[in-house]
Amino acid sequence: MKTIKYSILALVALINLNSCSSDDDSTPEIINEEEVITTVEVVLTPTTGDAVTLKSIDLDGDGPNAPVLSVSGPLQVGMLYNGVVTLKNETVSPVKVINEEIEEEADEHQFFYRITGGLDATVTYTDSENDYLSNNSTNPVGLQFSLQANAASSGGLTITLIHEPAKDAAGVVNGDITNAAGETDVEQTFNLSIE
Numbered sequence: 001m002k003t004i005k006y007s008i009l010a011l012v013a014l015i016n017l018n019s020c021s022s023d024d025d026s027t028p029e030i031i032n033e034e035e036v037i038t039t040v041e042v043v044l045t046p047t048t049g050d051a052v053t054l055k056s057i058d059l060d061g062d063g064p065n066a067p068v069l070s071v072s073g074p075l076q077v078g079m080l081y082n083g084v085v086t087l088k089n090e091t092v093s094p095v096k097v098i099n100e101e102i103e104e105e106a107d108e109h110q111f112f113y114r115i116t117g118g119l120d121a122t123v124t125y126t127d128s129e130n131d132y133l134s135n136n137s138t139n140p141v142g143l144q145f146s147l148q149a150n151a152a153s154s155g156g157l158t159i160t161l162i163h164e165p166a167k168d169a170a171g172v173v174n175g176d177i178t179n180a181a182g183e184t185d186v187e188q189t190f191n192l193s194i195e
Contacts, residue, residue: 035087035089035096035098035101035185036061036089036091037087037088037089037098037161037185037186038057038058038059038061038088038089038090038091039055039056039057039058039086039087039088039089039090040054040055040056040085040086040087040159040186040188041053041054041055041056041085041086041087041088042054042055042083042084042085042086042159042190043083043084043086044075044081044082044083044147045081045082045083045084046076046079046080046081047079047080048079049076049079050073051072052071052072052073052074052075052081053070053071053072054069054070054071054072054157054190054192055069055070055071056068056069056188056190057090059090059091067188069188069190069191071190071191071192074192074193074194074195075121075147075149075192075193075194075195076149076194076195077149077150077151077152077194077195078149078150079148079149080146080147080148080149081146081147081148081149082126082144082145082146083123083144083145083146083147084143084144085099085111085142085143085144085145085159086099087099087102087161087186099143102141102143102161103141103143106129106141107129107139107167108163108164109141109161109162109163109164109165109185110139110140110141110142110161110162110165110167110172110180111140111141111142111143111145111159111160111161111162112142112158112159112160112161112162112175112176112177112180113142113145113147113157113158113159113175114156114157114158114160114177115155115156115157116155116156116157116158116189117154117155117156118153118154118155119153119154119155119156119157119192119194120149120150120151120152120153120194121147121148121149121150121153121157121192121194122147122148122150123145123146123147123148123157123175124145124146124148125140125141125142125144125145125175126144126145126146127140127141127142127143127144127145128140128141129141138173139167139173140173140175142161142175149194150194151194152194152195153193153194154191154192154193154194155191155192156189156190156191156192157189157190157192158187158188158189158190159186159187159188159189159190160177160184160186160187161184161185161186161187162177162180162181162182162183162184162185163182163183163184163185164181164182164183165180165181165182166179166180166181166182169181
């Protein structure tokens with residue numbers, strides 16, 4: 001009788017130990033929260049002359065207010081511009097620049113530049129993951145690019161940042177957003193003119 005009693009107690013203790021075991025042995029899932037992006041600023045620096053700044057500020061995100069857009073001036077016919085994108089979160093103090101996170105996760109991000117509405121310009125990537133990650137990749141990131149302003153014209157330049165794009169999909173490394181998939185982190189269209 002005592003043997004059965006001890007056996008039952010041992011079985012109950014064993015069940016309790018198993019049911020109370022924690023899952024701390026497993027590696028916790030890392031949650032990579034999406035950054036808040038309120039401001040997109042693009043500085044286009046020509047080989048000669050004044051820089052042109054494109055800026056979008058949207059402090060309420062998906063709220064009712066439209067982004068406030070500004071373009072500091074027209075582009076010059078025939079001019080090559082070096083473009084640099086800066087993303088910010090202006091809802092915090094001090095203002096947070098998001099570029100560092102994009103650089104650290106360069107393999108998971110890519111900017112896309114689309115010309116619309118008759119603007120006669122060409123955009124070319126001038127940076128790649130290799131600049132930041134030392135992984136010998138030639139996949140573009142797009143924080144830096146060149147813009148060739150060709151003939152007098154006007155239209156839009158749409159800038160889109162995609163998180164986790166399918167960089168091996170057709171055309172993506174060349175800036176074609178068609179097969180990029182992923183999620184849009186930010187997208188803004190600027191109306192430009194070339195004079």
